[in-house]
Amino acid sequence: MFGEPFVLERRDGLVATVTLHEPEARNPLSPQLVRELTATLRALAEDKTVRVVVLTGAGKGFCAGADLRRMRSASPLEDRDEYDEILVLNRLLWEYPKPTIAAVHGFAMGAGANLMSWCDMAVVEDNARLGYPEVKAGVPSATVIPTLMRTVGRKRMYELVLTGATIAPAEAKEIGLINRVVPTGQALVVAHELAASVAEHHPSAVRLTKEIVKVTTDMSFHQALEYAKDLRVISRLRDDFTVEIAQGGSADRV
Incomplete structure (x- = not known):
């Protein structure tokens, strides 16, 4: 995939769809993908012809999480600097001036679930795998904790990040982590319907x-x-x- 973009963008009227595009690696939040995604979102924030942004992933799932290949090769200082770029993306999405909707199929794990959590709304297919398993890899869940505290509450947050267990979409909806659970193959369709209903307002x-x-x-x-x-x-x-x-x-x- 050398030379291909890690992020794709297309327009449907007032809605922009941004696709994480490294499907062979399951769309990890690699440094290059994070930079391209941040740049794309910044451009869309300034584009007056776009009112809502839908975020999705190419291939078999939304985003598998951190780029483990890069984590193994990066020094602690390199990792710190690259994580700063993820913090920039976190703040950008959390404070984004336009509504953002995650359309999730397949999986959203670790950093991928973080990315989903930073969006304003999330539409998830009923067979998708969600979770924050960082603790199983010997590292803490970090930037998602403030987000989860504000979305699902302290006790649910602790259960999610300390067990690292996978959570079913139906339960995720019940605790307020996501908005809608839809049949397999329908996440992007329903996310666009939701986006269109928001985009029609001033x-x-x-x-x-x-x-x-x-x-x-x-x-x-x-x-x-x-x-x-x-x-x-x-x-x-x-x-x-x-x-x-x-x-x-x-x-x-x-």
Whole structure:
């Protein structure tokens, strides 16, 4: 695969699909893939023709995790520097200005499950394997811990990262780790349907909603309410702000 891109991108209307593309190695988060993925996501964040990003993997699964080949050959200092690049990707996705949806088939293990967790939503096929098995390899689960603390809670987080056990998609949905479980072969289809339903809304309203979530996550309850109120007022200042009332009396479009 020398010379081929590690990340592919295609457009479907207002939705961009980004594909991890090293299927023979099961799409590991190698340094090159991480750099290409980060660059692609940054470009899409600035592209006004894109409203939602769907992230998926080529071949038999989403992402098998860390690049074990590179881990075996890298010195501790090299590993630290390369992990810094993963932290950049982590922060980029966690604070991304547009909605992100992971479409997962086959497997999302270790760093691959981290990548899924950093997305806003996740659609997972019913036979996929999910888990955080780093502890079994003698290393701690690291950057996913703050994410899991904020998504599934402290006790569930401990069970996931200390046992390293594989979790079934149905259980992952039950604990709030993913959004939807779909039949085999349908993850990308359903993710695109979900993306299209989000993309039809005004991008300013979606962006400010994401901003409220990002900023208020670590605020006190009362601070969060005040911040959310202020951004709601800001949203009404745009030139094209309108509220259309449907026949049933509910707001149809803002």
